[in-house]
Amino acid sequence: MTVLFDKVCLIGIGLIGSSLSHAMRAGKLAGRIDVYDHDAEARTVTVELGLADQVHDNVAGAVMDADLVILCVPAGAVADLAPEIAKSLKTGAILSDVGSVKQAVVRDLGPHVPDKVHFIPGHPIAGTEYSGPRAGFADLFKGRWCILTPLPGTDPKAIERLQLLWEKMGSQVELMEPGHHDQVLAITSHLPHLIAYTIVGTATGLEETTQREVIKFSASGFRDFTRIAASDPIMWRDVFLNNREAVLEMLGRFTEDLTALQRAIRWGEGEKLQEWFTRTRAIRRSIIDAKQA
Amino acid sequence: MTVLFDKVCLIGIGLIGSSLSHAMRAGKLAGRIDVYDHDAEARTVTVELGLADQVHDNVAGAVMDADLVILCVPAGAVADLAPEIAKSLKTGAILSDVGSVKQAVVRDLGPHVPDKVHFIPGHPIAGTEYSGPRAGFADLFKGRWCILTPLPGTDPKAIERLQLLWEKMGSQVELMEPGHHDQVLAITSHLPHLIAYTIVGTATGLEETTQREVIKFSASGFRDFTRIAASDPIMWRDVFLNNREAVLEMLGRFTEDLTALQRAIRWGEGEKLQEWFTRTRAIRRSIIDAKQA
Structure with missing residues (x-):
């Protein structure tokens, strides 16, 4: 070399x-x-x-x-x-x-x-x-x-x-271009981290018996979030403070979508849920095809 | 045997x-x-x-x-x-x-x-x-x-x-007990799946150029969510329809926490963010100690 x-x-x-x-x-x-x-x-x-x-x-x-x-x-x-x-x-x-x-x-x-x-x-x-x-x-x-x-x-x-x-x-x-970078990363990285930090924090607010069980049975999905939510706190604090606009924009879209799904659950709208969950499968396939999985 | x-x-x-x-x-x-x-x-x-x-x-x-x-x-x-x-x-x-x-x-x-x-x-x-x-x-x-x-x-x-x-x-x-099971799984499994389905769906709503980049740069956090969001759509539709109350309860807590963090980002409250992100690190440590990582 x-x-x-x-x-x-x-x-x-x-x-x-x-x-x-x-x-x-x-x-x-x-x-x-x-x-x-x-x-x-x-x-x-x-x-x-x-x-x-x-x-x-x-x-x-x-x-x-x-x-x-x-x-x-x-x-x-x-x-x-x-x-x-x-x-x-x-x-x-x-x-x-x-x-x-x-x-x-x-x-x-x-x-x-x-x-x-x-x-x-x-x-x-x-x-x-x-x-x-x-x-x-x-x-x-x-x-x-x-x-x-x-x-x-x-x-x-x-x-x-x-x-x-x-x-x-x-x-x-x-x-x-720097601004475009910040937008793309807001959805691929910053928002996933924010959400993972949130849900892991939500779990720590539960009563103690349940918390122990959350840890015990974490393999059912939660575990993947805890890995992300163990990332460096200071680095991530600074990411959110310094990419505020793009993160808030993506967070707004996410919250709208989550609210729509919440409503579908509350009103028992099975078709809407199934249609949404089928669509997300396709994006996983694209990631595997792009050899990023 | x-x-x-x-x-x-x-x-x-x-x-x-x-x-x-x-x-x-x-x-x-x-x-x-x-x-x-x-x-x-x-x-x-x-x-x-x-x-x-x-x-x-x-x-x-x-x-x-x-x-x-x-x-x-x-x-x-x-x-x-x-x-x-x-x-x-x-x-x-x-x-x-x-x-x-x-x-x-x-x-x-x-x-x-x-x-x-x-x-x-x-x-x-x-x-x-x-x-x-x-x-x-x-x-x-x-x-x-x-x-x-x-x-x-x-x-x-x-x-x-x-x-x-x-x-x-x-x-x-x-x-x-069945009811307790449904509560524990609502936070460890059902809510993580719902959130992963949501964010992956949010990403599919972005303009096409950005979508391609989301796939390309998915290794930065997003990828972990797509794996979860590729799970069987019918099975998961039925989970949400049949564990509605516990899921909505946990989702309510999650949304409150997310809104608090959103507010901290908007108002530049770095200490609040750092404190939260530090707390979530501890739960990852517990999962590693419990050999579930």
Whole structure:
């Protein structure tokens, strides 16, 4: 394999940051990897697991001379880091991120990006319900999509370089407009997470005997929701706060549909239910055909 | 292994019925297996796969002389079958079922059961998103719970015999009152299915370009819902129609919680969101500890 970037700087070393380190090490894609994290414990784990050539408690120092800087922090942490990062960026560097919301990072980071730095927001559609620097692994991105949302006018060569990095880590890359990304993800990811968090929370509000039975008999459907609802709370808080409009729009549609089904149950409208449940089967078939199952 | 029942009659040969046949054959638990199904195609598949010693298109004939009769049909089909089954039941036979709602079967089948027949409703917490007689396999019940909901006064020896059958097929058996069963399953199974059906349906209502992207990027959470929403439409229609009260009650609680989170998103109440998302993580931990993950 060829080194694609002499110095890569990862800002934040949670599940995604640590997986990036593992994947770039495995593919010998980076000459060196520098890591910044604001959390002392995360920095200690980074050293322990050899995730970085150098670990920094100062973001400007970490960014210095890097050819590629990737933010791997919750959406809410970007605004505070932006000025610090911006002032140390090298001319010609690529600046990217891995966040689940793309308009927010354009809003919070975009205005700080110096000329001659290539700002290319990104979002790997990959994750697990585990978080933190110990949760990462080299294969996380293999067979997954990575969406890049460059703004108009971005140097195509820079996009190609970043795209190649993701491809070398096993991903397929798709380019998308940031606003459209946020809409698509609102229905495929943000709303499912919100609903899973809700129902698991609803279950914790039941009387204690029932709660024990909910856990015991969770294999009947509930279990799948608990896996999703175990995802990182801070990351997800920031997703909802930063993709508010698209999430509320999709939530509105969902609630209308749920109310219609609720009414069908109350009034015993079997045909309506059956028709709806038959239609949803077809979409599962499409997902299997698209090899995403 | 010992034969536990000389003649077993399975009424309905979908995913659960065919899995019962495979499991009883594998464990040599039944002297012979007779199958009734109202659907000619299902009967043909039953012969083709050797799921029965004899296949019947007449339910009374299938039930005749059976030591154990298990209904494996959607909840809505029980009422029509009940008088036919009842008139042919042998003295001392055990009559059970595998439905997801237990008060409804007590209501629809109970009054028809002759004296000296042991009526023991049952519900194996096992399934896949596939349906029909080709979907069954011998290990479906292995490591799964099976809930039995006998009425007060049922012969304990009959319960023990049925319990032993489920244990030999790899299940752990739990006894429960029918109404309590319906409440627990409303939250662990029926509501999750309703919500999954809803959101997958909501996605099919989006414009076509977005729909294609929903399928493409489904790995980000949506996919888990589509698996659930691919379950048998008729079976699930009947579940909702027959466990209406408990489902509507749980749905009411869910909607209240969802509205509270929606409000927190709209007003940017990050702490409320984070607190909720942290609490739901704990329940996942309990499920892993209970070895149900």
